[in-house]
Amino acid sequence: MxxxxxxxxxxxxxxxxxxxxxxxxxxGILFIRSFETSEGFNFSNYIAVLSNQELLTSIGNSIKISSLTAVITTVLAFTLAYAVNCTKIYTPLKMAIKTGILLPMLLPTITYGFAIIYSFGNQGFITKLVGRNLVEIYGFNGLLIGYVIYTLPAAFLLINNSFKYIDKKFIIVSKLMGDGTLRSFKNTIVRPLVGTLGGAFVLSFIISFTDFGIPASVGGTYSVVATQLYQVMLGSIPNFNHGAAIAVVMLIPAVFGVLLLNYLEKRNFHYDKFGETELTPHRGRDVGFGIVSGVVLLAMLSVFAVMFVAPFVSSYPYDMTFTFKHLLDTFQxxxxxxxxxxxxxxxxxxxxxxxxxxxxxxxxxxxxxxxxxxxxxxxxxxxxxxxxxxxxxxxxxxxxxxxxxxxxxxxxxxxxxxxxxxxxxxxxxxxxxxxxxxxxxxxxxxxxxxxxxxxxxxxxxxxxxxxxxxxxxxxxxxxxxxxxxxxxxxxxxxxxxxxxxxxxxxxxxxxxxxxxxxxxxxxxxxxxxxxxxxxxxx
CATH class of the missing domain: 1.10.3720.10 (MetI-like)
Known part of the structure; x- marks a missing residue:
């Protein structure tokens, strides 16, 4: 050097x-402003914020829905990554998973909410195909769907990358040693990925906890902390000091997440030697994971299908005549x-x-x-x-x-x-x-x-x-x-x-x-x- x-x-x-x-x-200025009042510096902003029942409810809502999102996302991301790396499903399907899962990252999160509305609403694209409302999309359900779609690509990238460093010969050795399916799965797949799975959970929790785009479009009356901060800062009567206090409170889960990640990092272990091993086909495993992966990918992408339909018809969903009018109007x-x-x-x-x-x-x-x-x-x-x-x-x-x-x-x-x-x-x-x-x-x-x-x-x-x-x-x-x-x-x-x-x-x-x-x-x-x-x- x-x-x-x-x-x-x-x-x-x-x-x-x-x-x-x-x-x-x-x-630093944000932190200082959170203590600033007309009477000097004290904790009154935090007392006011934390005694506000509506805000406490929104924080509780954010923790609840972000935790559920993180669990669902981690399970789905692990399932997709396992299908790509540890099964013999068709190569085109593997490529479709690795490519298709990343497409939502190319869109702003606020679009997710509108796509969900136009897909699952009373006149929604998927509602029309199915013939009835599948879910009530405003509030908790809409937020959960949006958050899972939002966090799934990032969690998949994290877990999929870690799968590349798992030595698959241990899976074969475990089977030869007479281990059952669950025991082999736990020791050769789950244990080496404990730190990564924890990281995917924390990542999914934090980015859904702090996202503003999805609640802004589909949150309805289900209040979350991000929309509360927006209303305090840019509402009819802005309160910068209270907003600063809310922002500092929003940092707390992120700090705990980093501490948890540091702890989980110690649980990771590395192989002394690493070799590429081709897994043998297993019809039940391959068909099962192929179907599940295909369904998850199709379900995620189908939410955005309406985005490629609505702008090119006269008046969705009432007049489905094809037109370029909206495209031309946009550019004009x-x-x-x-x-x-x-x-x-x-x-x-x-x-x-x-x-x-x-x-x-x-x-x-x-x-x-x-x-x-x-x-x-x-x-x-x-x-x-x-x-x-x-x-x-x-x-x-x-x-x-x-x-x-x-x-x-x-x-x-x-x-x-x-x-x-x-x-x-x-x-x-x-x-x-x-x-x-x-x-x-x-x-x-x-x-x-x-x-x-x-x-x-x-x-x-x-x-x-x-x-x-x-x-x-x-x-x-x-x-x-x-x-x-x-x-x-x-x-x-x-x-x-x-x-x-x-x-x-x-x-x-x-x-x-x-x-x-x-x-x-x-x-x-x-x-x-x-x-x-x-x-x-x-």
Missing amino acids: PNVKPAMRVIYIPILLLFAAFLVIPL SSDLTAVYKNSLFVALLTAVFGTCIAFSAAVLNVRTAVKGKSSLDTIAMMTNTVPGMVLGLSYLLFFNGSSLKGTFAIIVLYSIVHFFTTPYLMAKNALSKMNPTWETTGELLGDSWLKTVYRVLLPNSRSTVIEMFSYYFINAMVTISGIIFLVTAQTSLVSSKIKELQHFGKFNEIFMLSLLIFVTNLAVKLLCEAFQKKSNKQ
């Missing part, structure tokens, strides 16, 4: 200052095209600058001897812990009187900070696997440290960098929880515009904008995957 060069400090110091200004200080509306261009602009800037910052931070941490570089891991942990709504609210309070208020810059900075953890870890994992002597070799050959990074490390990380870009772009396109506090009429994005259109019942415009986001994100993802394949071949 090379000695600390001036160029390293030139990069390291601005990154630290960036996160100090746009993460640590805003959260300067208001709607403006918010779409805004979203593209923000997503592109977030992806470019976010990727540069996350990659630079990872290089500094893994490939240099810069003093205090472990602070970058602390920053990653903080950004992973703080919910989007809480971070957005902290920006609203901290930058309220500044020139950054209501600008695209603040939205881009919010997105870079909020989504920092995953791209940073992607780069960190990739860089840690590279030869640690490359920089020293480059120095001996007369290259500067920056030139070695540019000519050696970056080309060897090209595939990861492309994946980081894709992650930042897609998440910046669909985010709503935090930016709802930051956008103005001039900087409105598609996800916030959908919230506005809800009040006027303009569902054709809502679905058309959602389709634009979906198609854009899908195109970016496919393009990035094509570049990755090309990069891997090179």
Whole structure:
């Protein structure tokens, strides 16, 4: 590892200052504001908040539905990952699961609620097919369906990745040793994945507990803490101090989640040797998991089928005549095209600058001897812990009187900070696997440290960098929880515009904008995957 060069400090110091200004200080101000009253600093905000029966009910509702969501999501994600990795179901079905499960991630969560309404409502698409109402979709049921769809892709990715590091020969050995099906399953599959399953549960709980998009569209009278915070901050009579106190309360489950994850991490174990083993076919297992996986995937995607139907008929569900009128109206509306261009602009800037910052931070941490570089891991942990709504609210309070208020810059900075953890870890994992002597070799050959990074490390990380870009772009396109506090009429994005259109019942415009986001994100993802394949071949 090379000695600390001036160029390293030139990069390291601005990154630290960036996160100090746009993460640590805003959260500190939020915490201080939660104690601020007209009579000085005291606990009266917390007393008022925690004595509010409506708020306590909403917190209880959020805990209840998020816990149930986390259980269902973890079980379903495990089932799908097991089907992909430990059965001999048809290869096309495996590919369909791995691809189809990720499609909801390309849409803003507020769209989920409207898709559920148009699928399960009295005149819904699925209701029409079945011939009767399957569930009452406003309130608990609608939220549960939306949360499970929202959290399932992330939980699946986590568990599916861990399955790749399970040595399947132990499954065969267990059978040869005479273990029963349940005992073999517990010892060779469940035990190695305890930490990952716990992580999937915590992840699902936190992101459903703090989501605003789904409750905003389908929550009905079932109050949750995210909508309570929105009403306190942006209602008819805003109360910033009470909002700050609610935001701090929302951090508590996230902190407990991180502590639980650290505990579960100790339960993980690694194999001394790892080998690829082909499992033998088992008709009952393969058919059973194939059917279950197909049903789960079809059920999830069928909720969004209406989104591809409603905008292309005259008046869903009353006049099903095919038409391009709504599509043409969307593109002819300067208001709607403006918010779409805004979203593209923000997503592109977030992806470019976010990727540069996350990659630079990872290089500094893994490939240099810069003093205090472990602070970058602390920053990653903080950004992973703080919910989007809480971070957005902290920006609203901290930058309220500044020139950054209501600008695209603040939205881009919010997105870079909020989504920092995953791209940073992607780069960190990739860089840690590279030869640690490359920089020293480059120095001996007369290259500067920056030139070695540019000519050696970056080309060897090209595939990861492309994946980081894709992650930042897609998440910046669909985010709503935090930016709802930051956008103005001039900087409105598609996800916030959908919230506005809800009040006027303009569902054709809502679905058309959602389709634009979906198609854009899908195109970016496919393009990035094509570049990755090309990069891997090179």
